Amino acid sequence: MKVSVKVPATTANIGPGFDTLGMALPLYNTVTIEETVLPGTGIDINVIADGIAMDEFALEHIPLDENSIVYKAVELLYNSIGQSPSELKITIKSGIPVARGLGSSASVIVGALIAANELLGKPADDLALLSIACELEGHPDNITPAFVGGLVMSSQEEDGSVVYRKLEWPSDWAITVCVPDFELSTDIARSVLPKDVPLKDAVFNAQRLAMFVEAVHTKDAELMRLALKDRLHQPYRMKLIQGLDEIMDAFKHNDDVYGCVISGAGSSILVISNKNNLENIQNEVRDIWTSLNIKCDIKTLSVEQNGAQIVEE
């Protein structure tokens, strides 16, 4: 038996929503798990590039052994029903750039769990899978939209359960995703964050996150302009993303742009704007990165409303 699951990319944080907000984007990984007939073959993991995840987007950094997050996800699910995985061929068709803050690890965790659960006859329901996935990833902001699609706010409670609600992204707001040719691992990007933050910074983010939710509900672009700020992670990560300072400065006085934020832990950047002059916005980022000898892939994308889905491969 063989099961394939197609899972969207995600962008997390989106300004003030550190570890809380995330949004699915129309780039995909497909995880296929196949039971093999030869006993003793163990778990064989393969990665194939699909479209955007070209050589320069570093597929070789995905571990293919028991350190693989896919292996861990499958093992955890099998162990939860008292079994061990064996004789499985896992193939990841990768269309999401790796280590760029676009949820590639969340997508393979979600894909692997859904596929393995299907192979096992569905011992876990969706909420249980979501909770296992967040436990593995360590935070719910990429996992939840990868699983359910759309723009989502989520939390993982002390008992491990995940609470989430979808928000509706205003259809006339554009999301421009700017992916540089350099990687930034989430581990490194999290290692620069302080363990504690000043109370005034926590209050600043609480205020902006409340504004964000109200801004999307009421499609209030002026409120969104105030909301797309952060003091919990961006100030510490600025130095890890070359050109980010200049790019943010360039957009400060651009009336079309509501905000420019780090996508997840980086290295990609999101520019949120109205739908006028999108080419100018793309060129602005491209020009700054090109002047720093950084190649990039820049696309204006819509929100992917579908989450992970079982597909025929």
Ligand code: HSE
């Ligand atoms: N919220 C996470 C972070 C997303 O910023 O570290 C990356 O996994």
